[in-house]
Amino acid sequence: MVEDMVPASRFPADLTATTGQRTAAGRVLSVLDVFDEDHLELTLSEIGRRAGLTLSTTHRLVGELHGWGALERLPDGRYTVGLRVLELGTLEPQMLQLRDVAPAYLADLQSAVDANVHLSVRDGHDVVYLESLQRRSGAPVLSRLGGRWPLHATATGMVLLAFAPPGVVDEVLASPLQRFTERTVTDPLVLRRLLAEVRRTGMSELHEAITLGAFAVGVPVRGPLDRPMAALSLTLKQGGPVTAHHVLPALHATARALSRAVGSPSEPGPPAASGSHRPRLA
Amino acid sequence: MVEDMVPASRFPADLTATTGQRTAAGRVLSVLDVFDEDHLELTLSEIGRRAGLTLSTTHRLVGELHGWGALERLPDGRYTVGLRVLELGTLEPQMLQLRDVAPAYLADLQSAVDANVHLSVRDGHDVVYLESLQRRSGAPVLSRLGGRWPLHATATGMVLLAFAPPGVVDEVLASPLQRFTERTVTDPLVLRRLLAEVRRTGMSELHEAITLGAFAVGVPVRGPLDRPMAALSLTLKQGGPVTAHHVLPALHATARALSRAVGSPSEPGPPAASGSHRPRLA
DNA sequence: TCTCGGCCTTCCATGAGGTGGAACTCCGCC
């Protein structure tokens, strides 16, 4: 299916050398780079080919990565990403701050409005899902925890872009903007207008930008500095009985609850102990 | 607080050289190793000191890792783990298979019995949480997504150990077994008896093994080969009105539902399309 | 204002150690 939608590299193409080839560290990273959604399990030779390394080098690097726990070895000898990477990834600070408090709120939201729920942050020119809840009934939406999507094509992305530093907006709008459906907005001028609209209304609304038959509504989640640090969105069936107006109150309420839990000053009174940002112990 | 409970290295101490020192790849990994729950944000110099590298080497390696996205740079110049690592970690196959289907079931379970819910898999001699839901009211329990704990001290760990290859059991019982409370069982002979009990009854029950005032009940989640691939547990207040007997039916039901969703043969009829193991698109 | 210390960055000569070709084994398949 859609192959190239996940950007291969988050940096200008000609800088690929930075990570790809020359250096030893680059070679290590290129081994890790080899794994993606469509290549979850690879043989040693496949890793070597995809990473552009000789077999003996691959053998040694993969051995070290396996020893460390970055790669797992399956019974059939193939390699996959190891749990050690997942473990390390959960140390990502935004993850830590939101992940412990978010699930309960998101579950509430989902049970209130039967829709897909996404919690995302911005990473460079992409949006990354911290949490995504699929609705149990009805049509699922294309997404995945940790999944990476262009900012301009997602409701959360547009919210995060609207409140991002101006430099980021310029960079994103100057770069080639991927089109997913005929309704994906890729015109920089139109996007600028939409972003201003998002800033004015405090919400974003995208129709069939990635998936035909679905539309999404997004709102910001504000952090301790009152700056939008994440975004929350609902994805609903296009043309169905439920419109943005129906879900906006619940969406806003959940976003505010999350903001409060994370310690946003504009949402009065953090609920629990304020010192540590992760709940501990009994 | 408890510092050394997360094992520094998952491999014999004298093999630290494998990852720690000599090789270039080892140096890269040692930089990543520097981050843990108590060291989420570090300066370049701190990274260098903790990794045992000179500043110039650290500078170059951190620069490459940052360029790749493995490390993030905060406004104040310090470094943290980057979202790219989280993204990569979610490719871990067990993660992928369970994470998309699990949340809904776990949320149901949690709303049925107001307790902490954990979904874990075994990684070497440890248990790693794939998913953990904190109960909203009442005493939380010490845990974290991606958190790593000894097998013998957790309910899910005991289930996973009980159904692990005999070699693993021998290794674990031969290694030093960490004690968290006076009720943590660390006697290999007693543990062997308990493991047999777990195999016989299909459930584990641990009382105050890590946290005083809490007990946990665990059951296996079976995968496509009908082999336990994960474990599900509930953590409850010790001495409270709710005992293991009260929650076992719900716990078993959820575990079976998960097994079915993942395609266990003993649970009839997978619910959806069986080909791909991750739900896609609308 | 000047000094000191800590942190970050850049540069470069040296030699440690990463690299990749070759040789070998172990499959499964024709």
Next chain:
DNA sequence: GGCGGAGTTCCACCTCATGGAAGGCCGAGA
């Protein structure tokens, strides 16, 4: 039995990672 592909080990060459040194920056303290 022969063949092709995958994985593993070994080793001589020479790349390229290393770490010392030097310089810039900032904040604290005198």
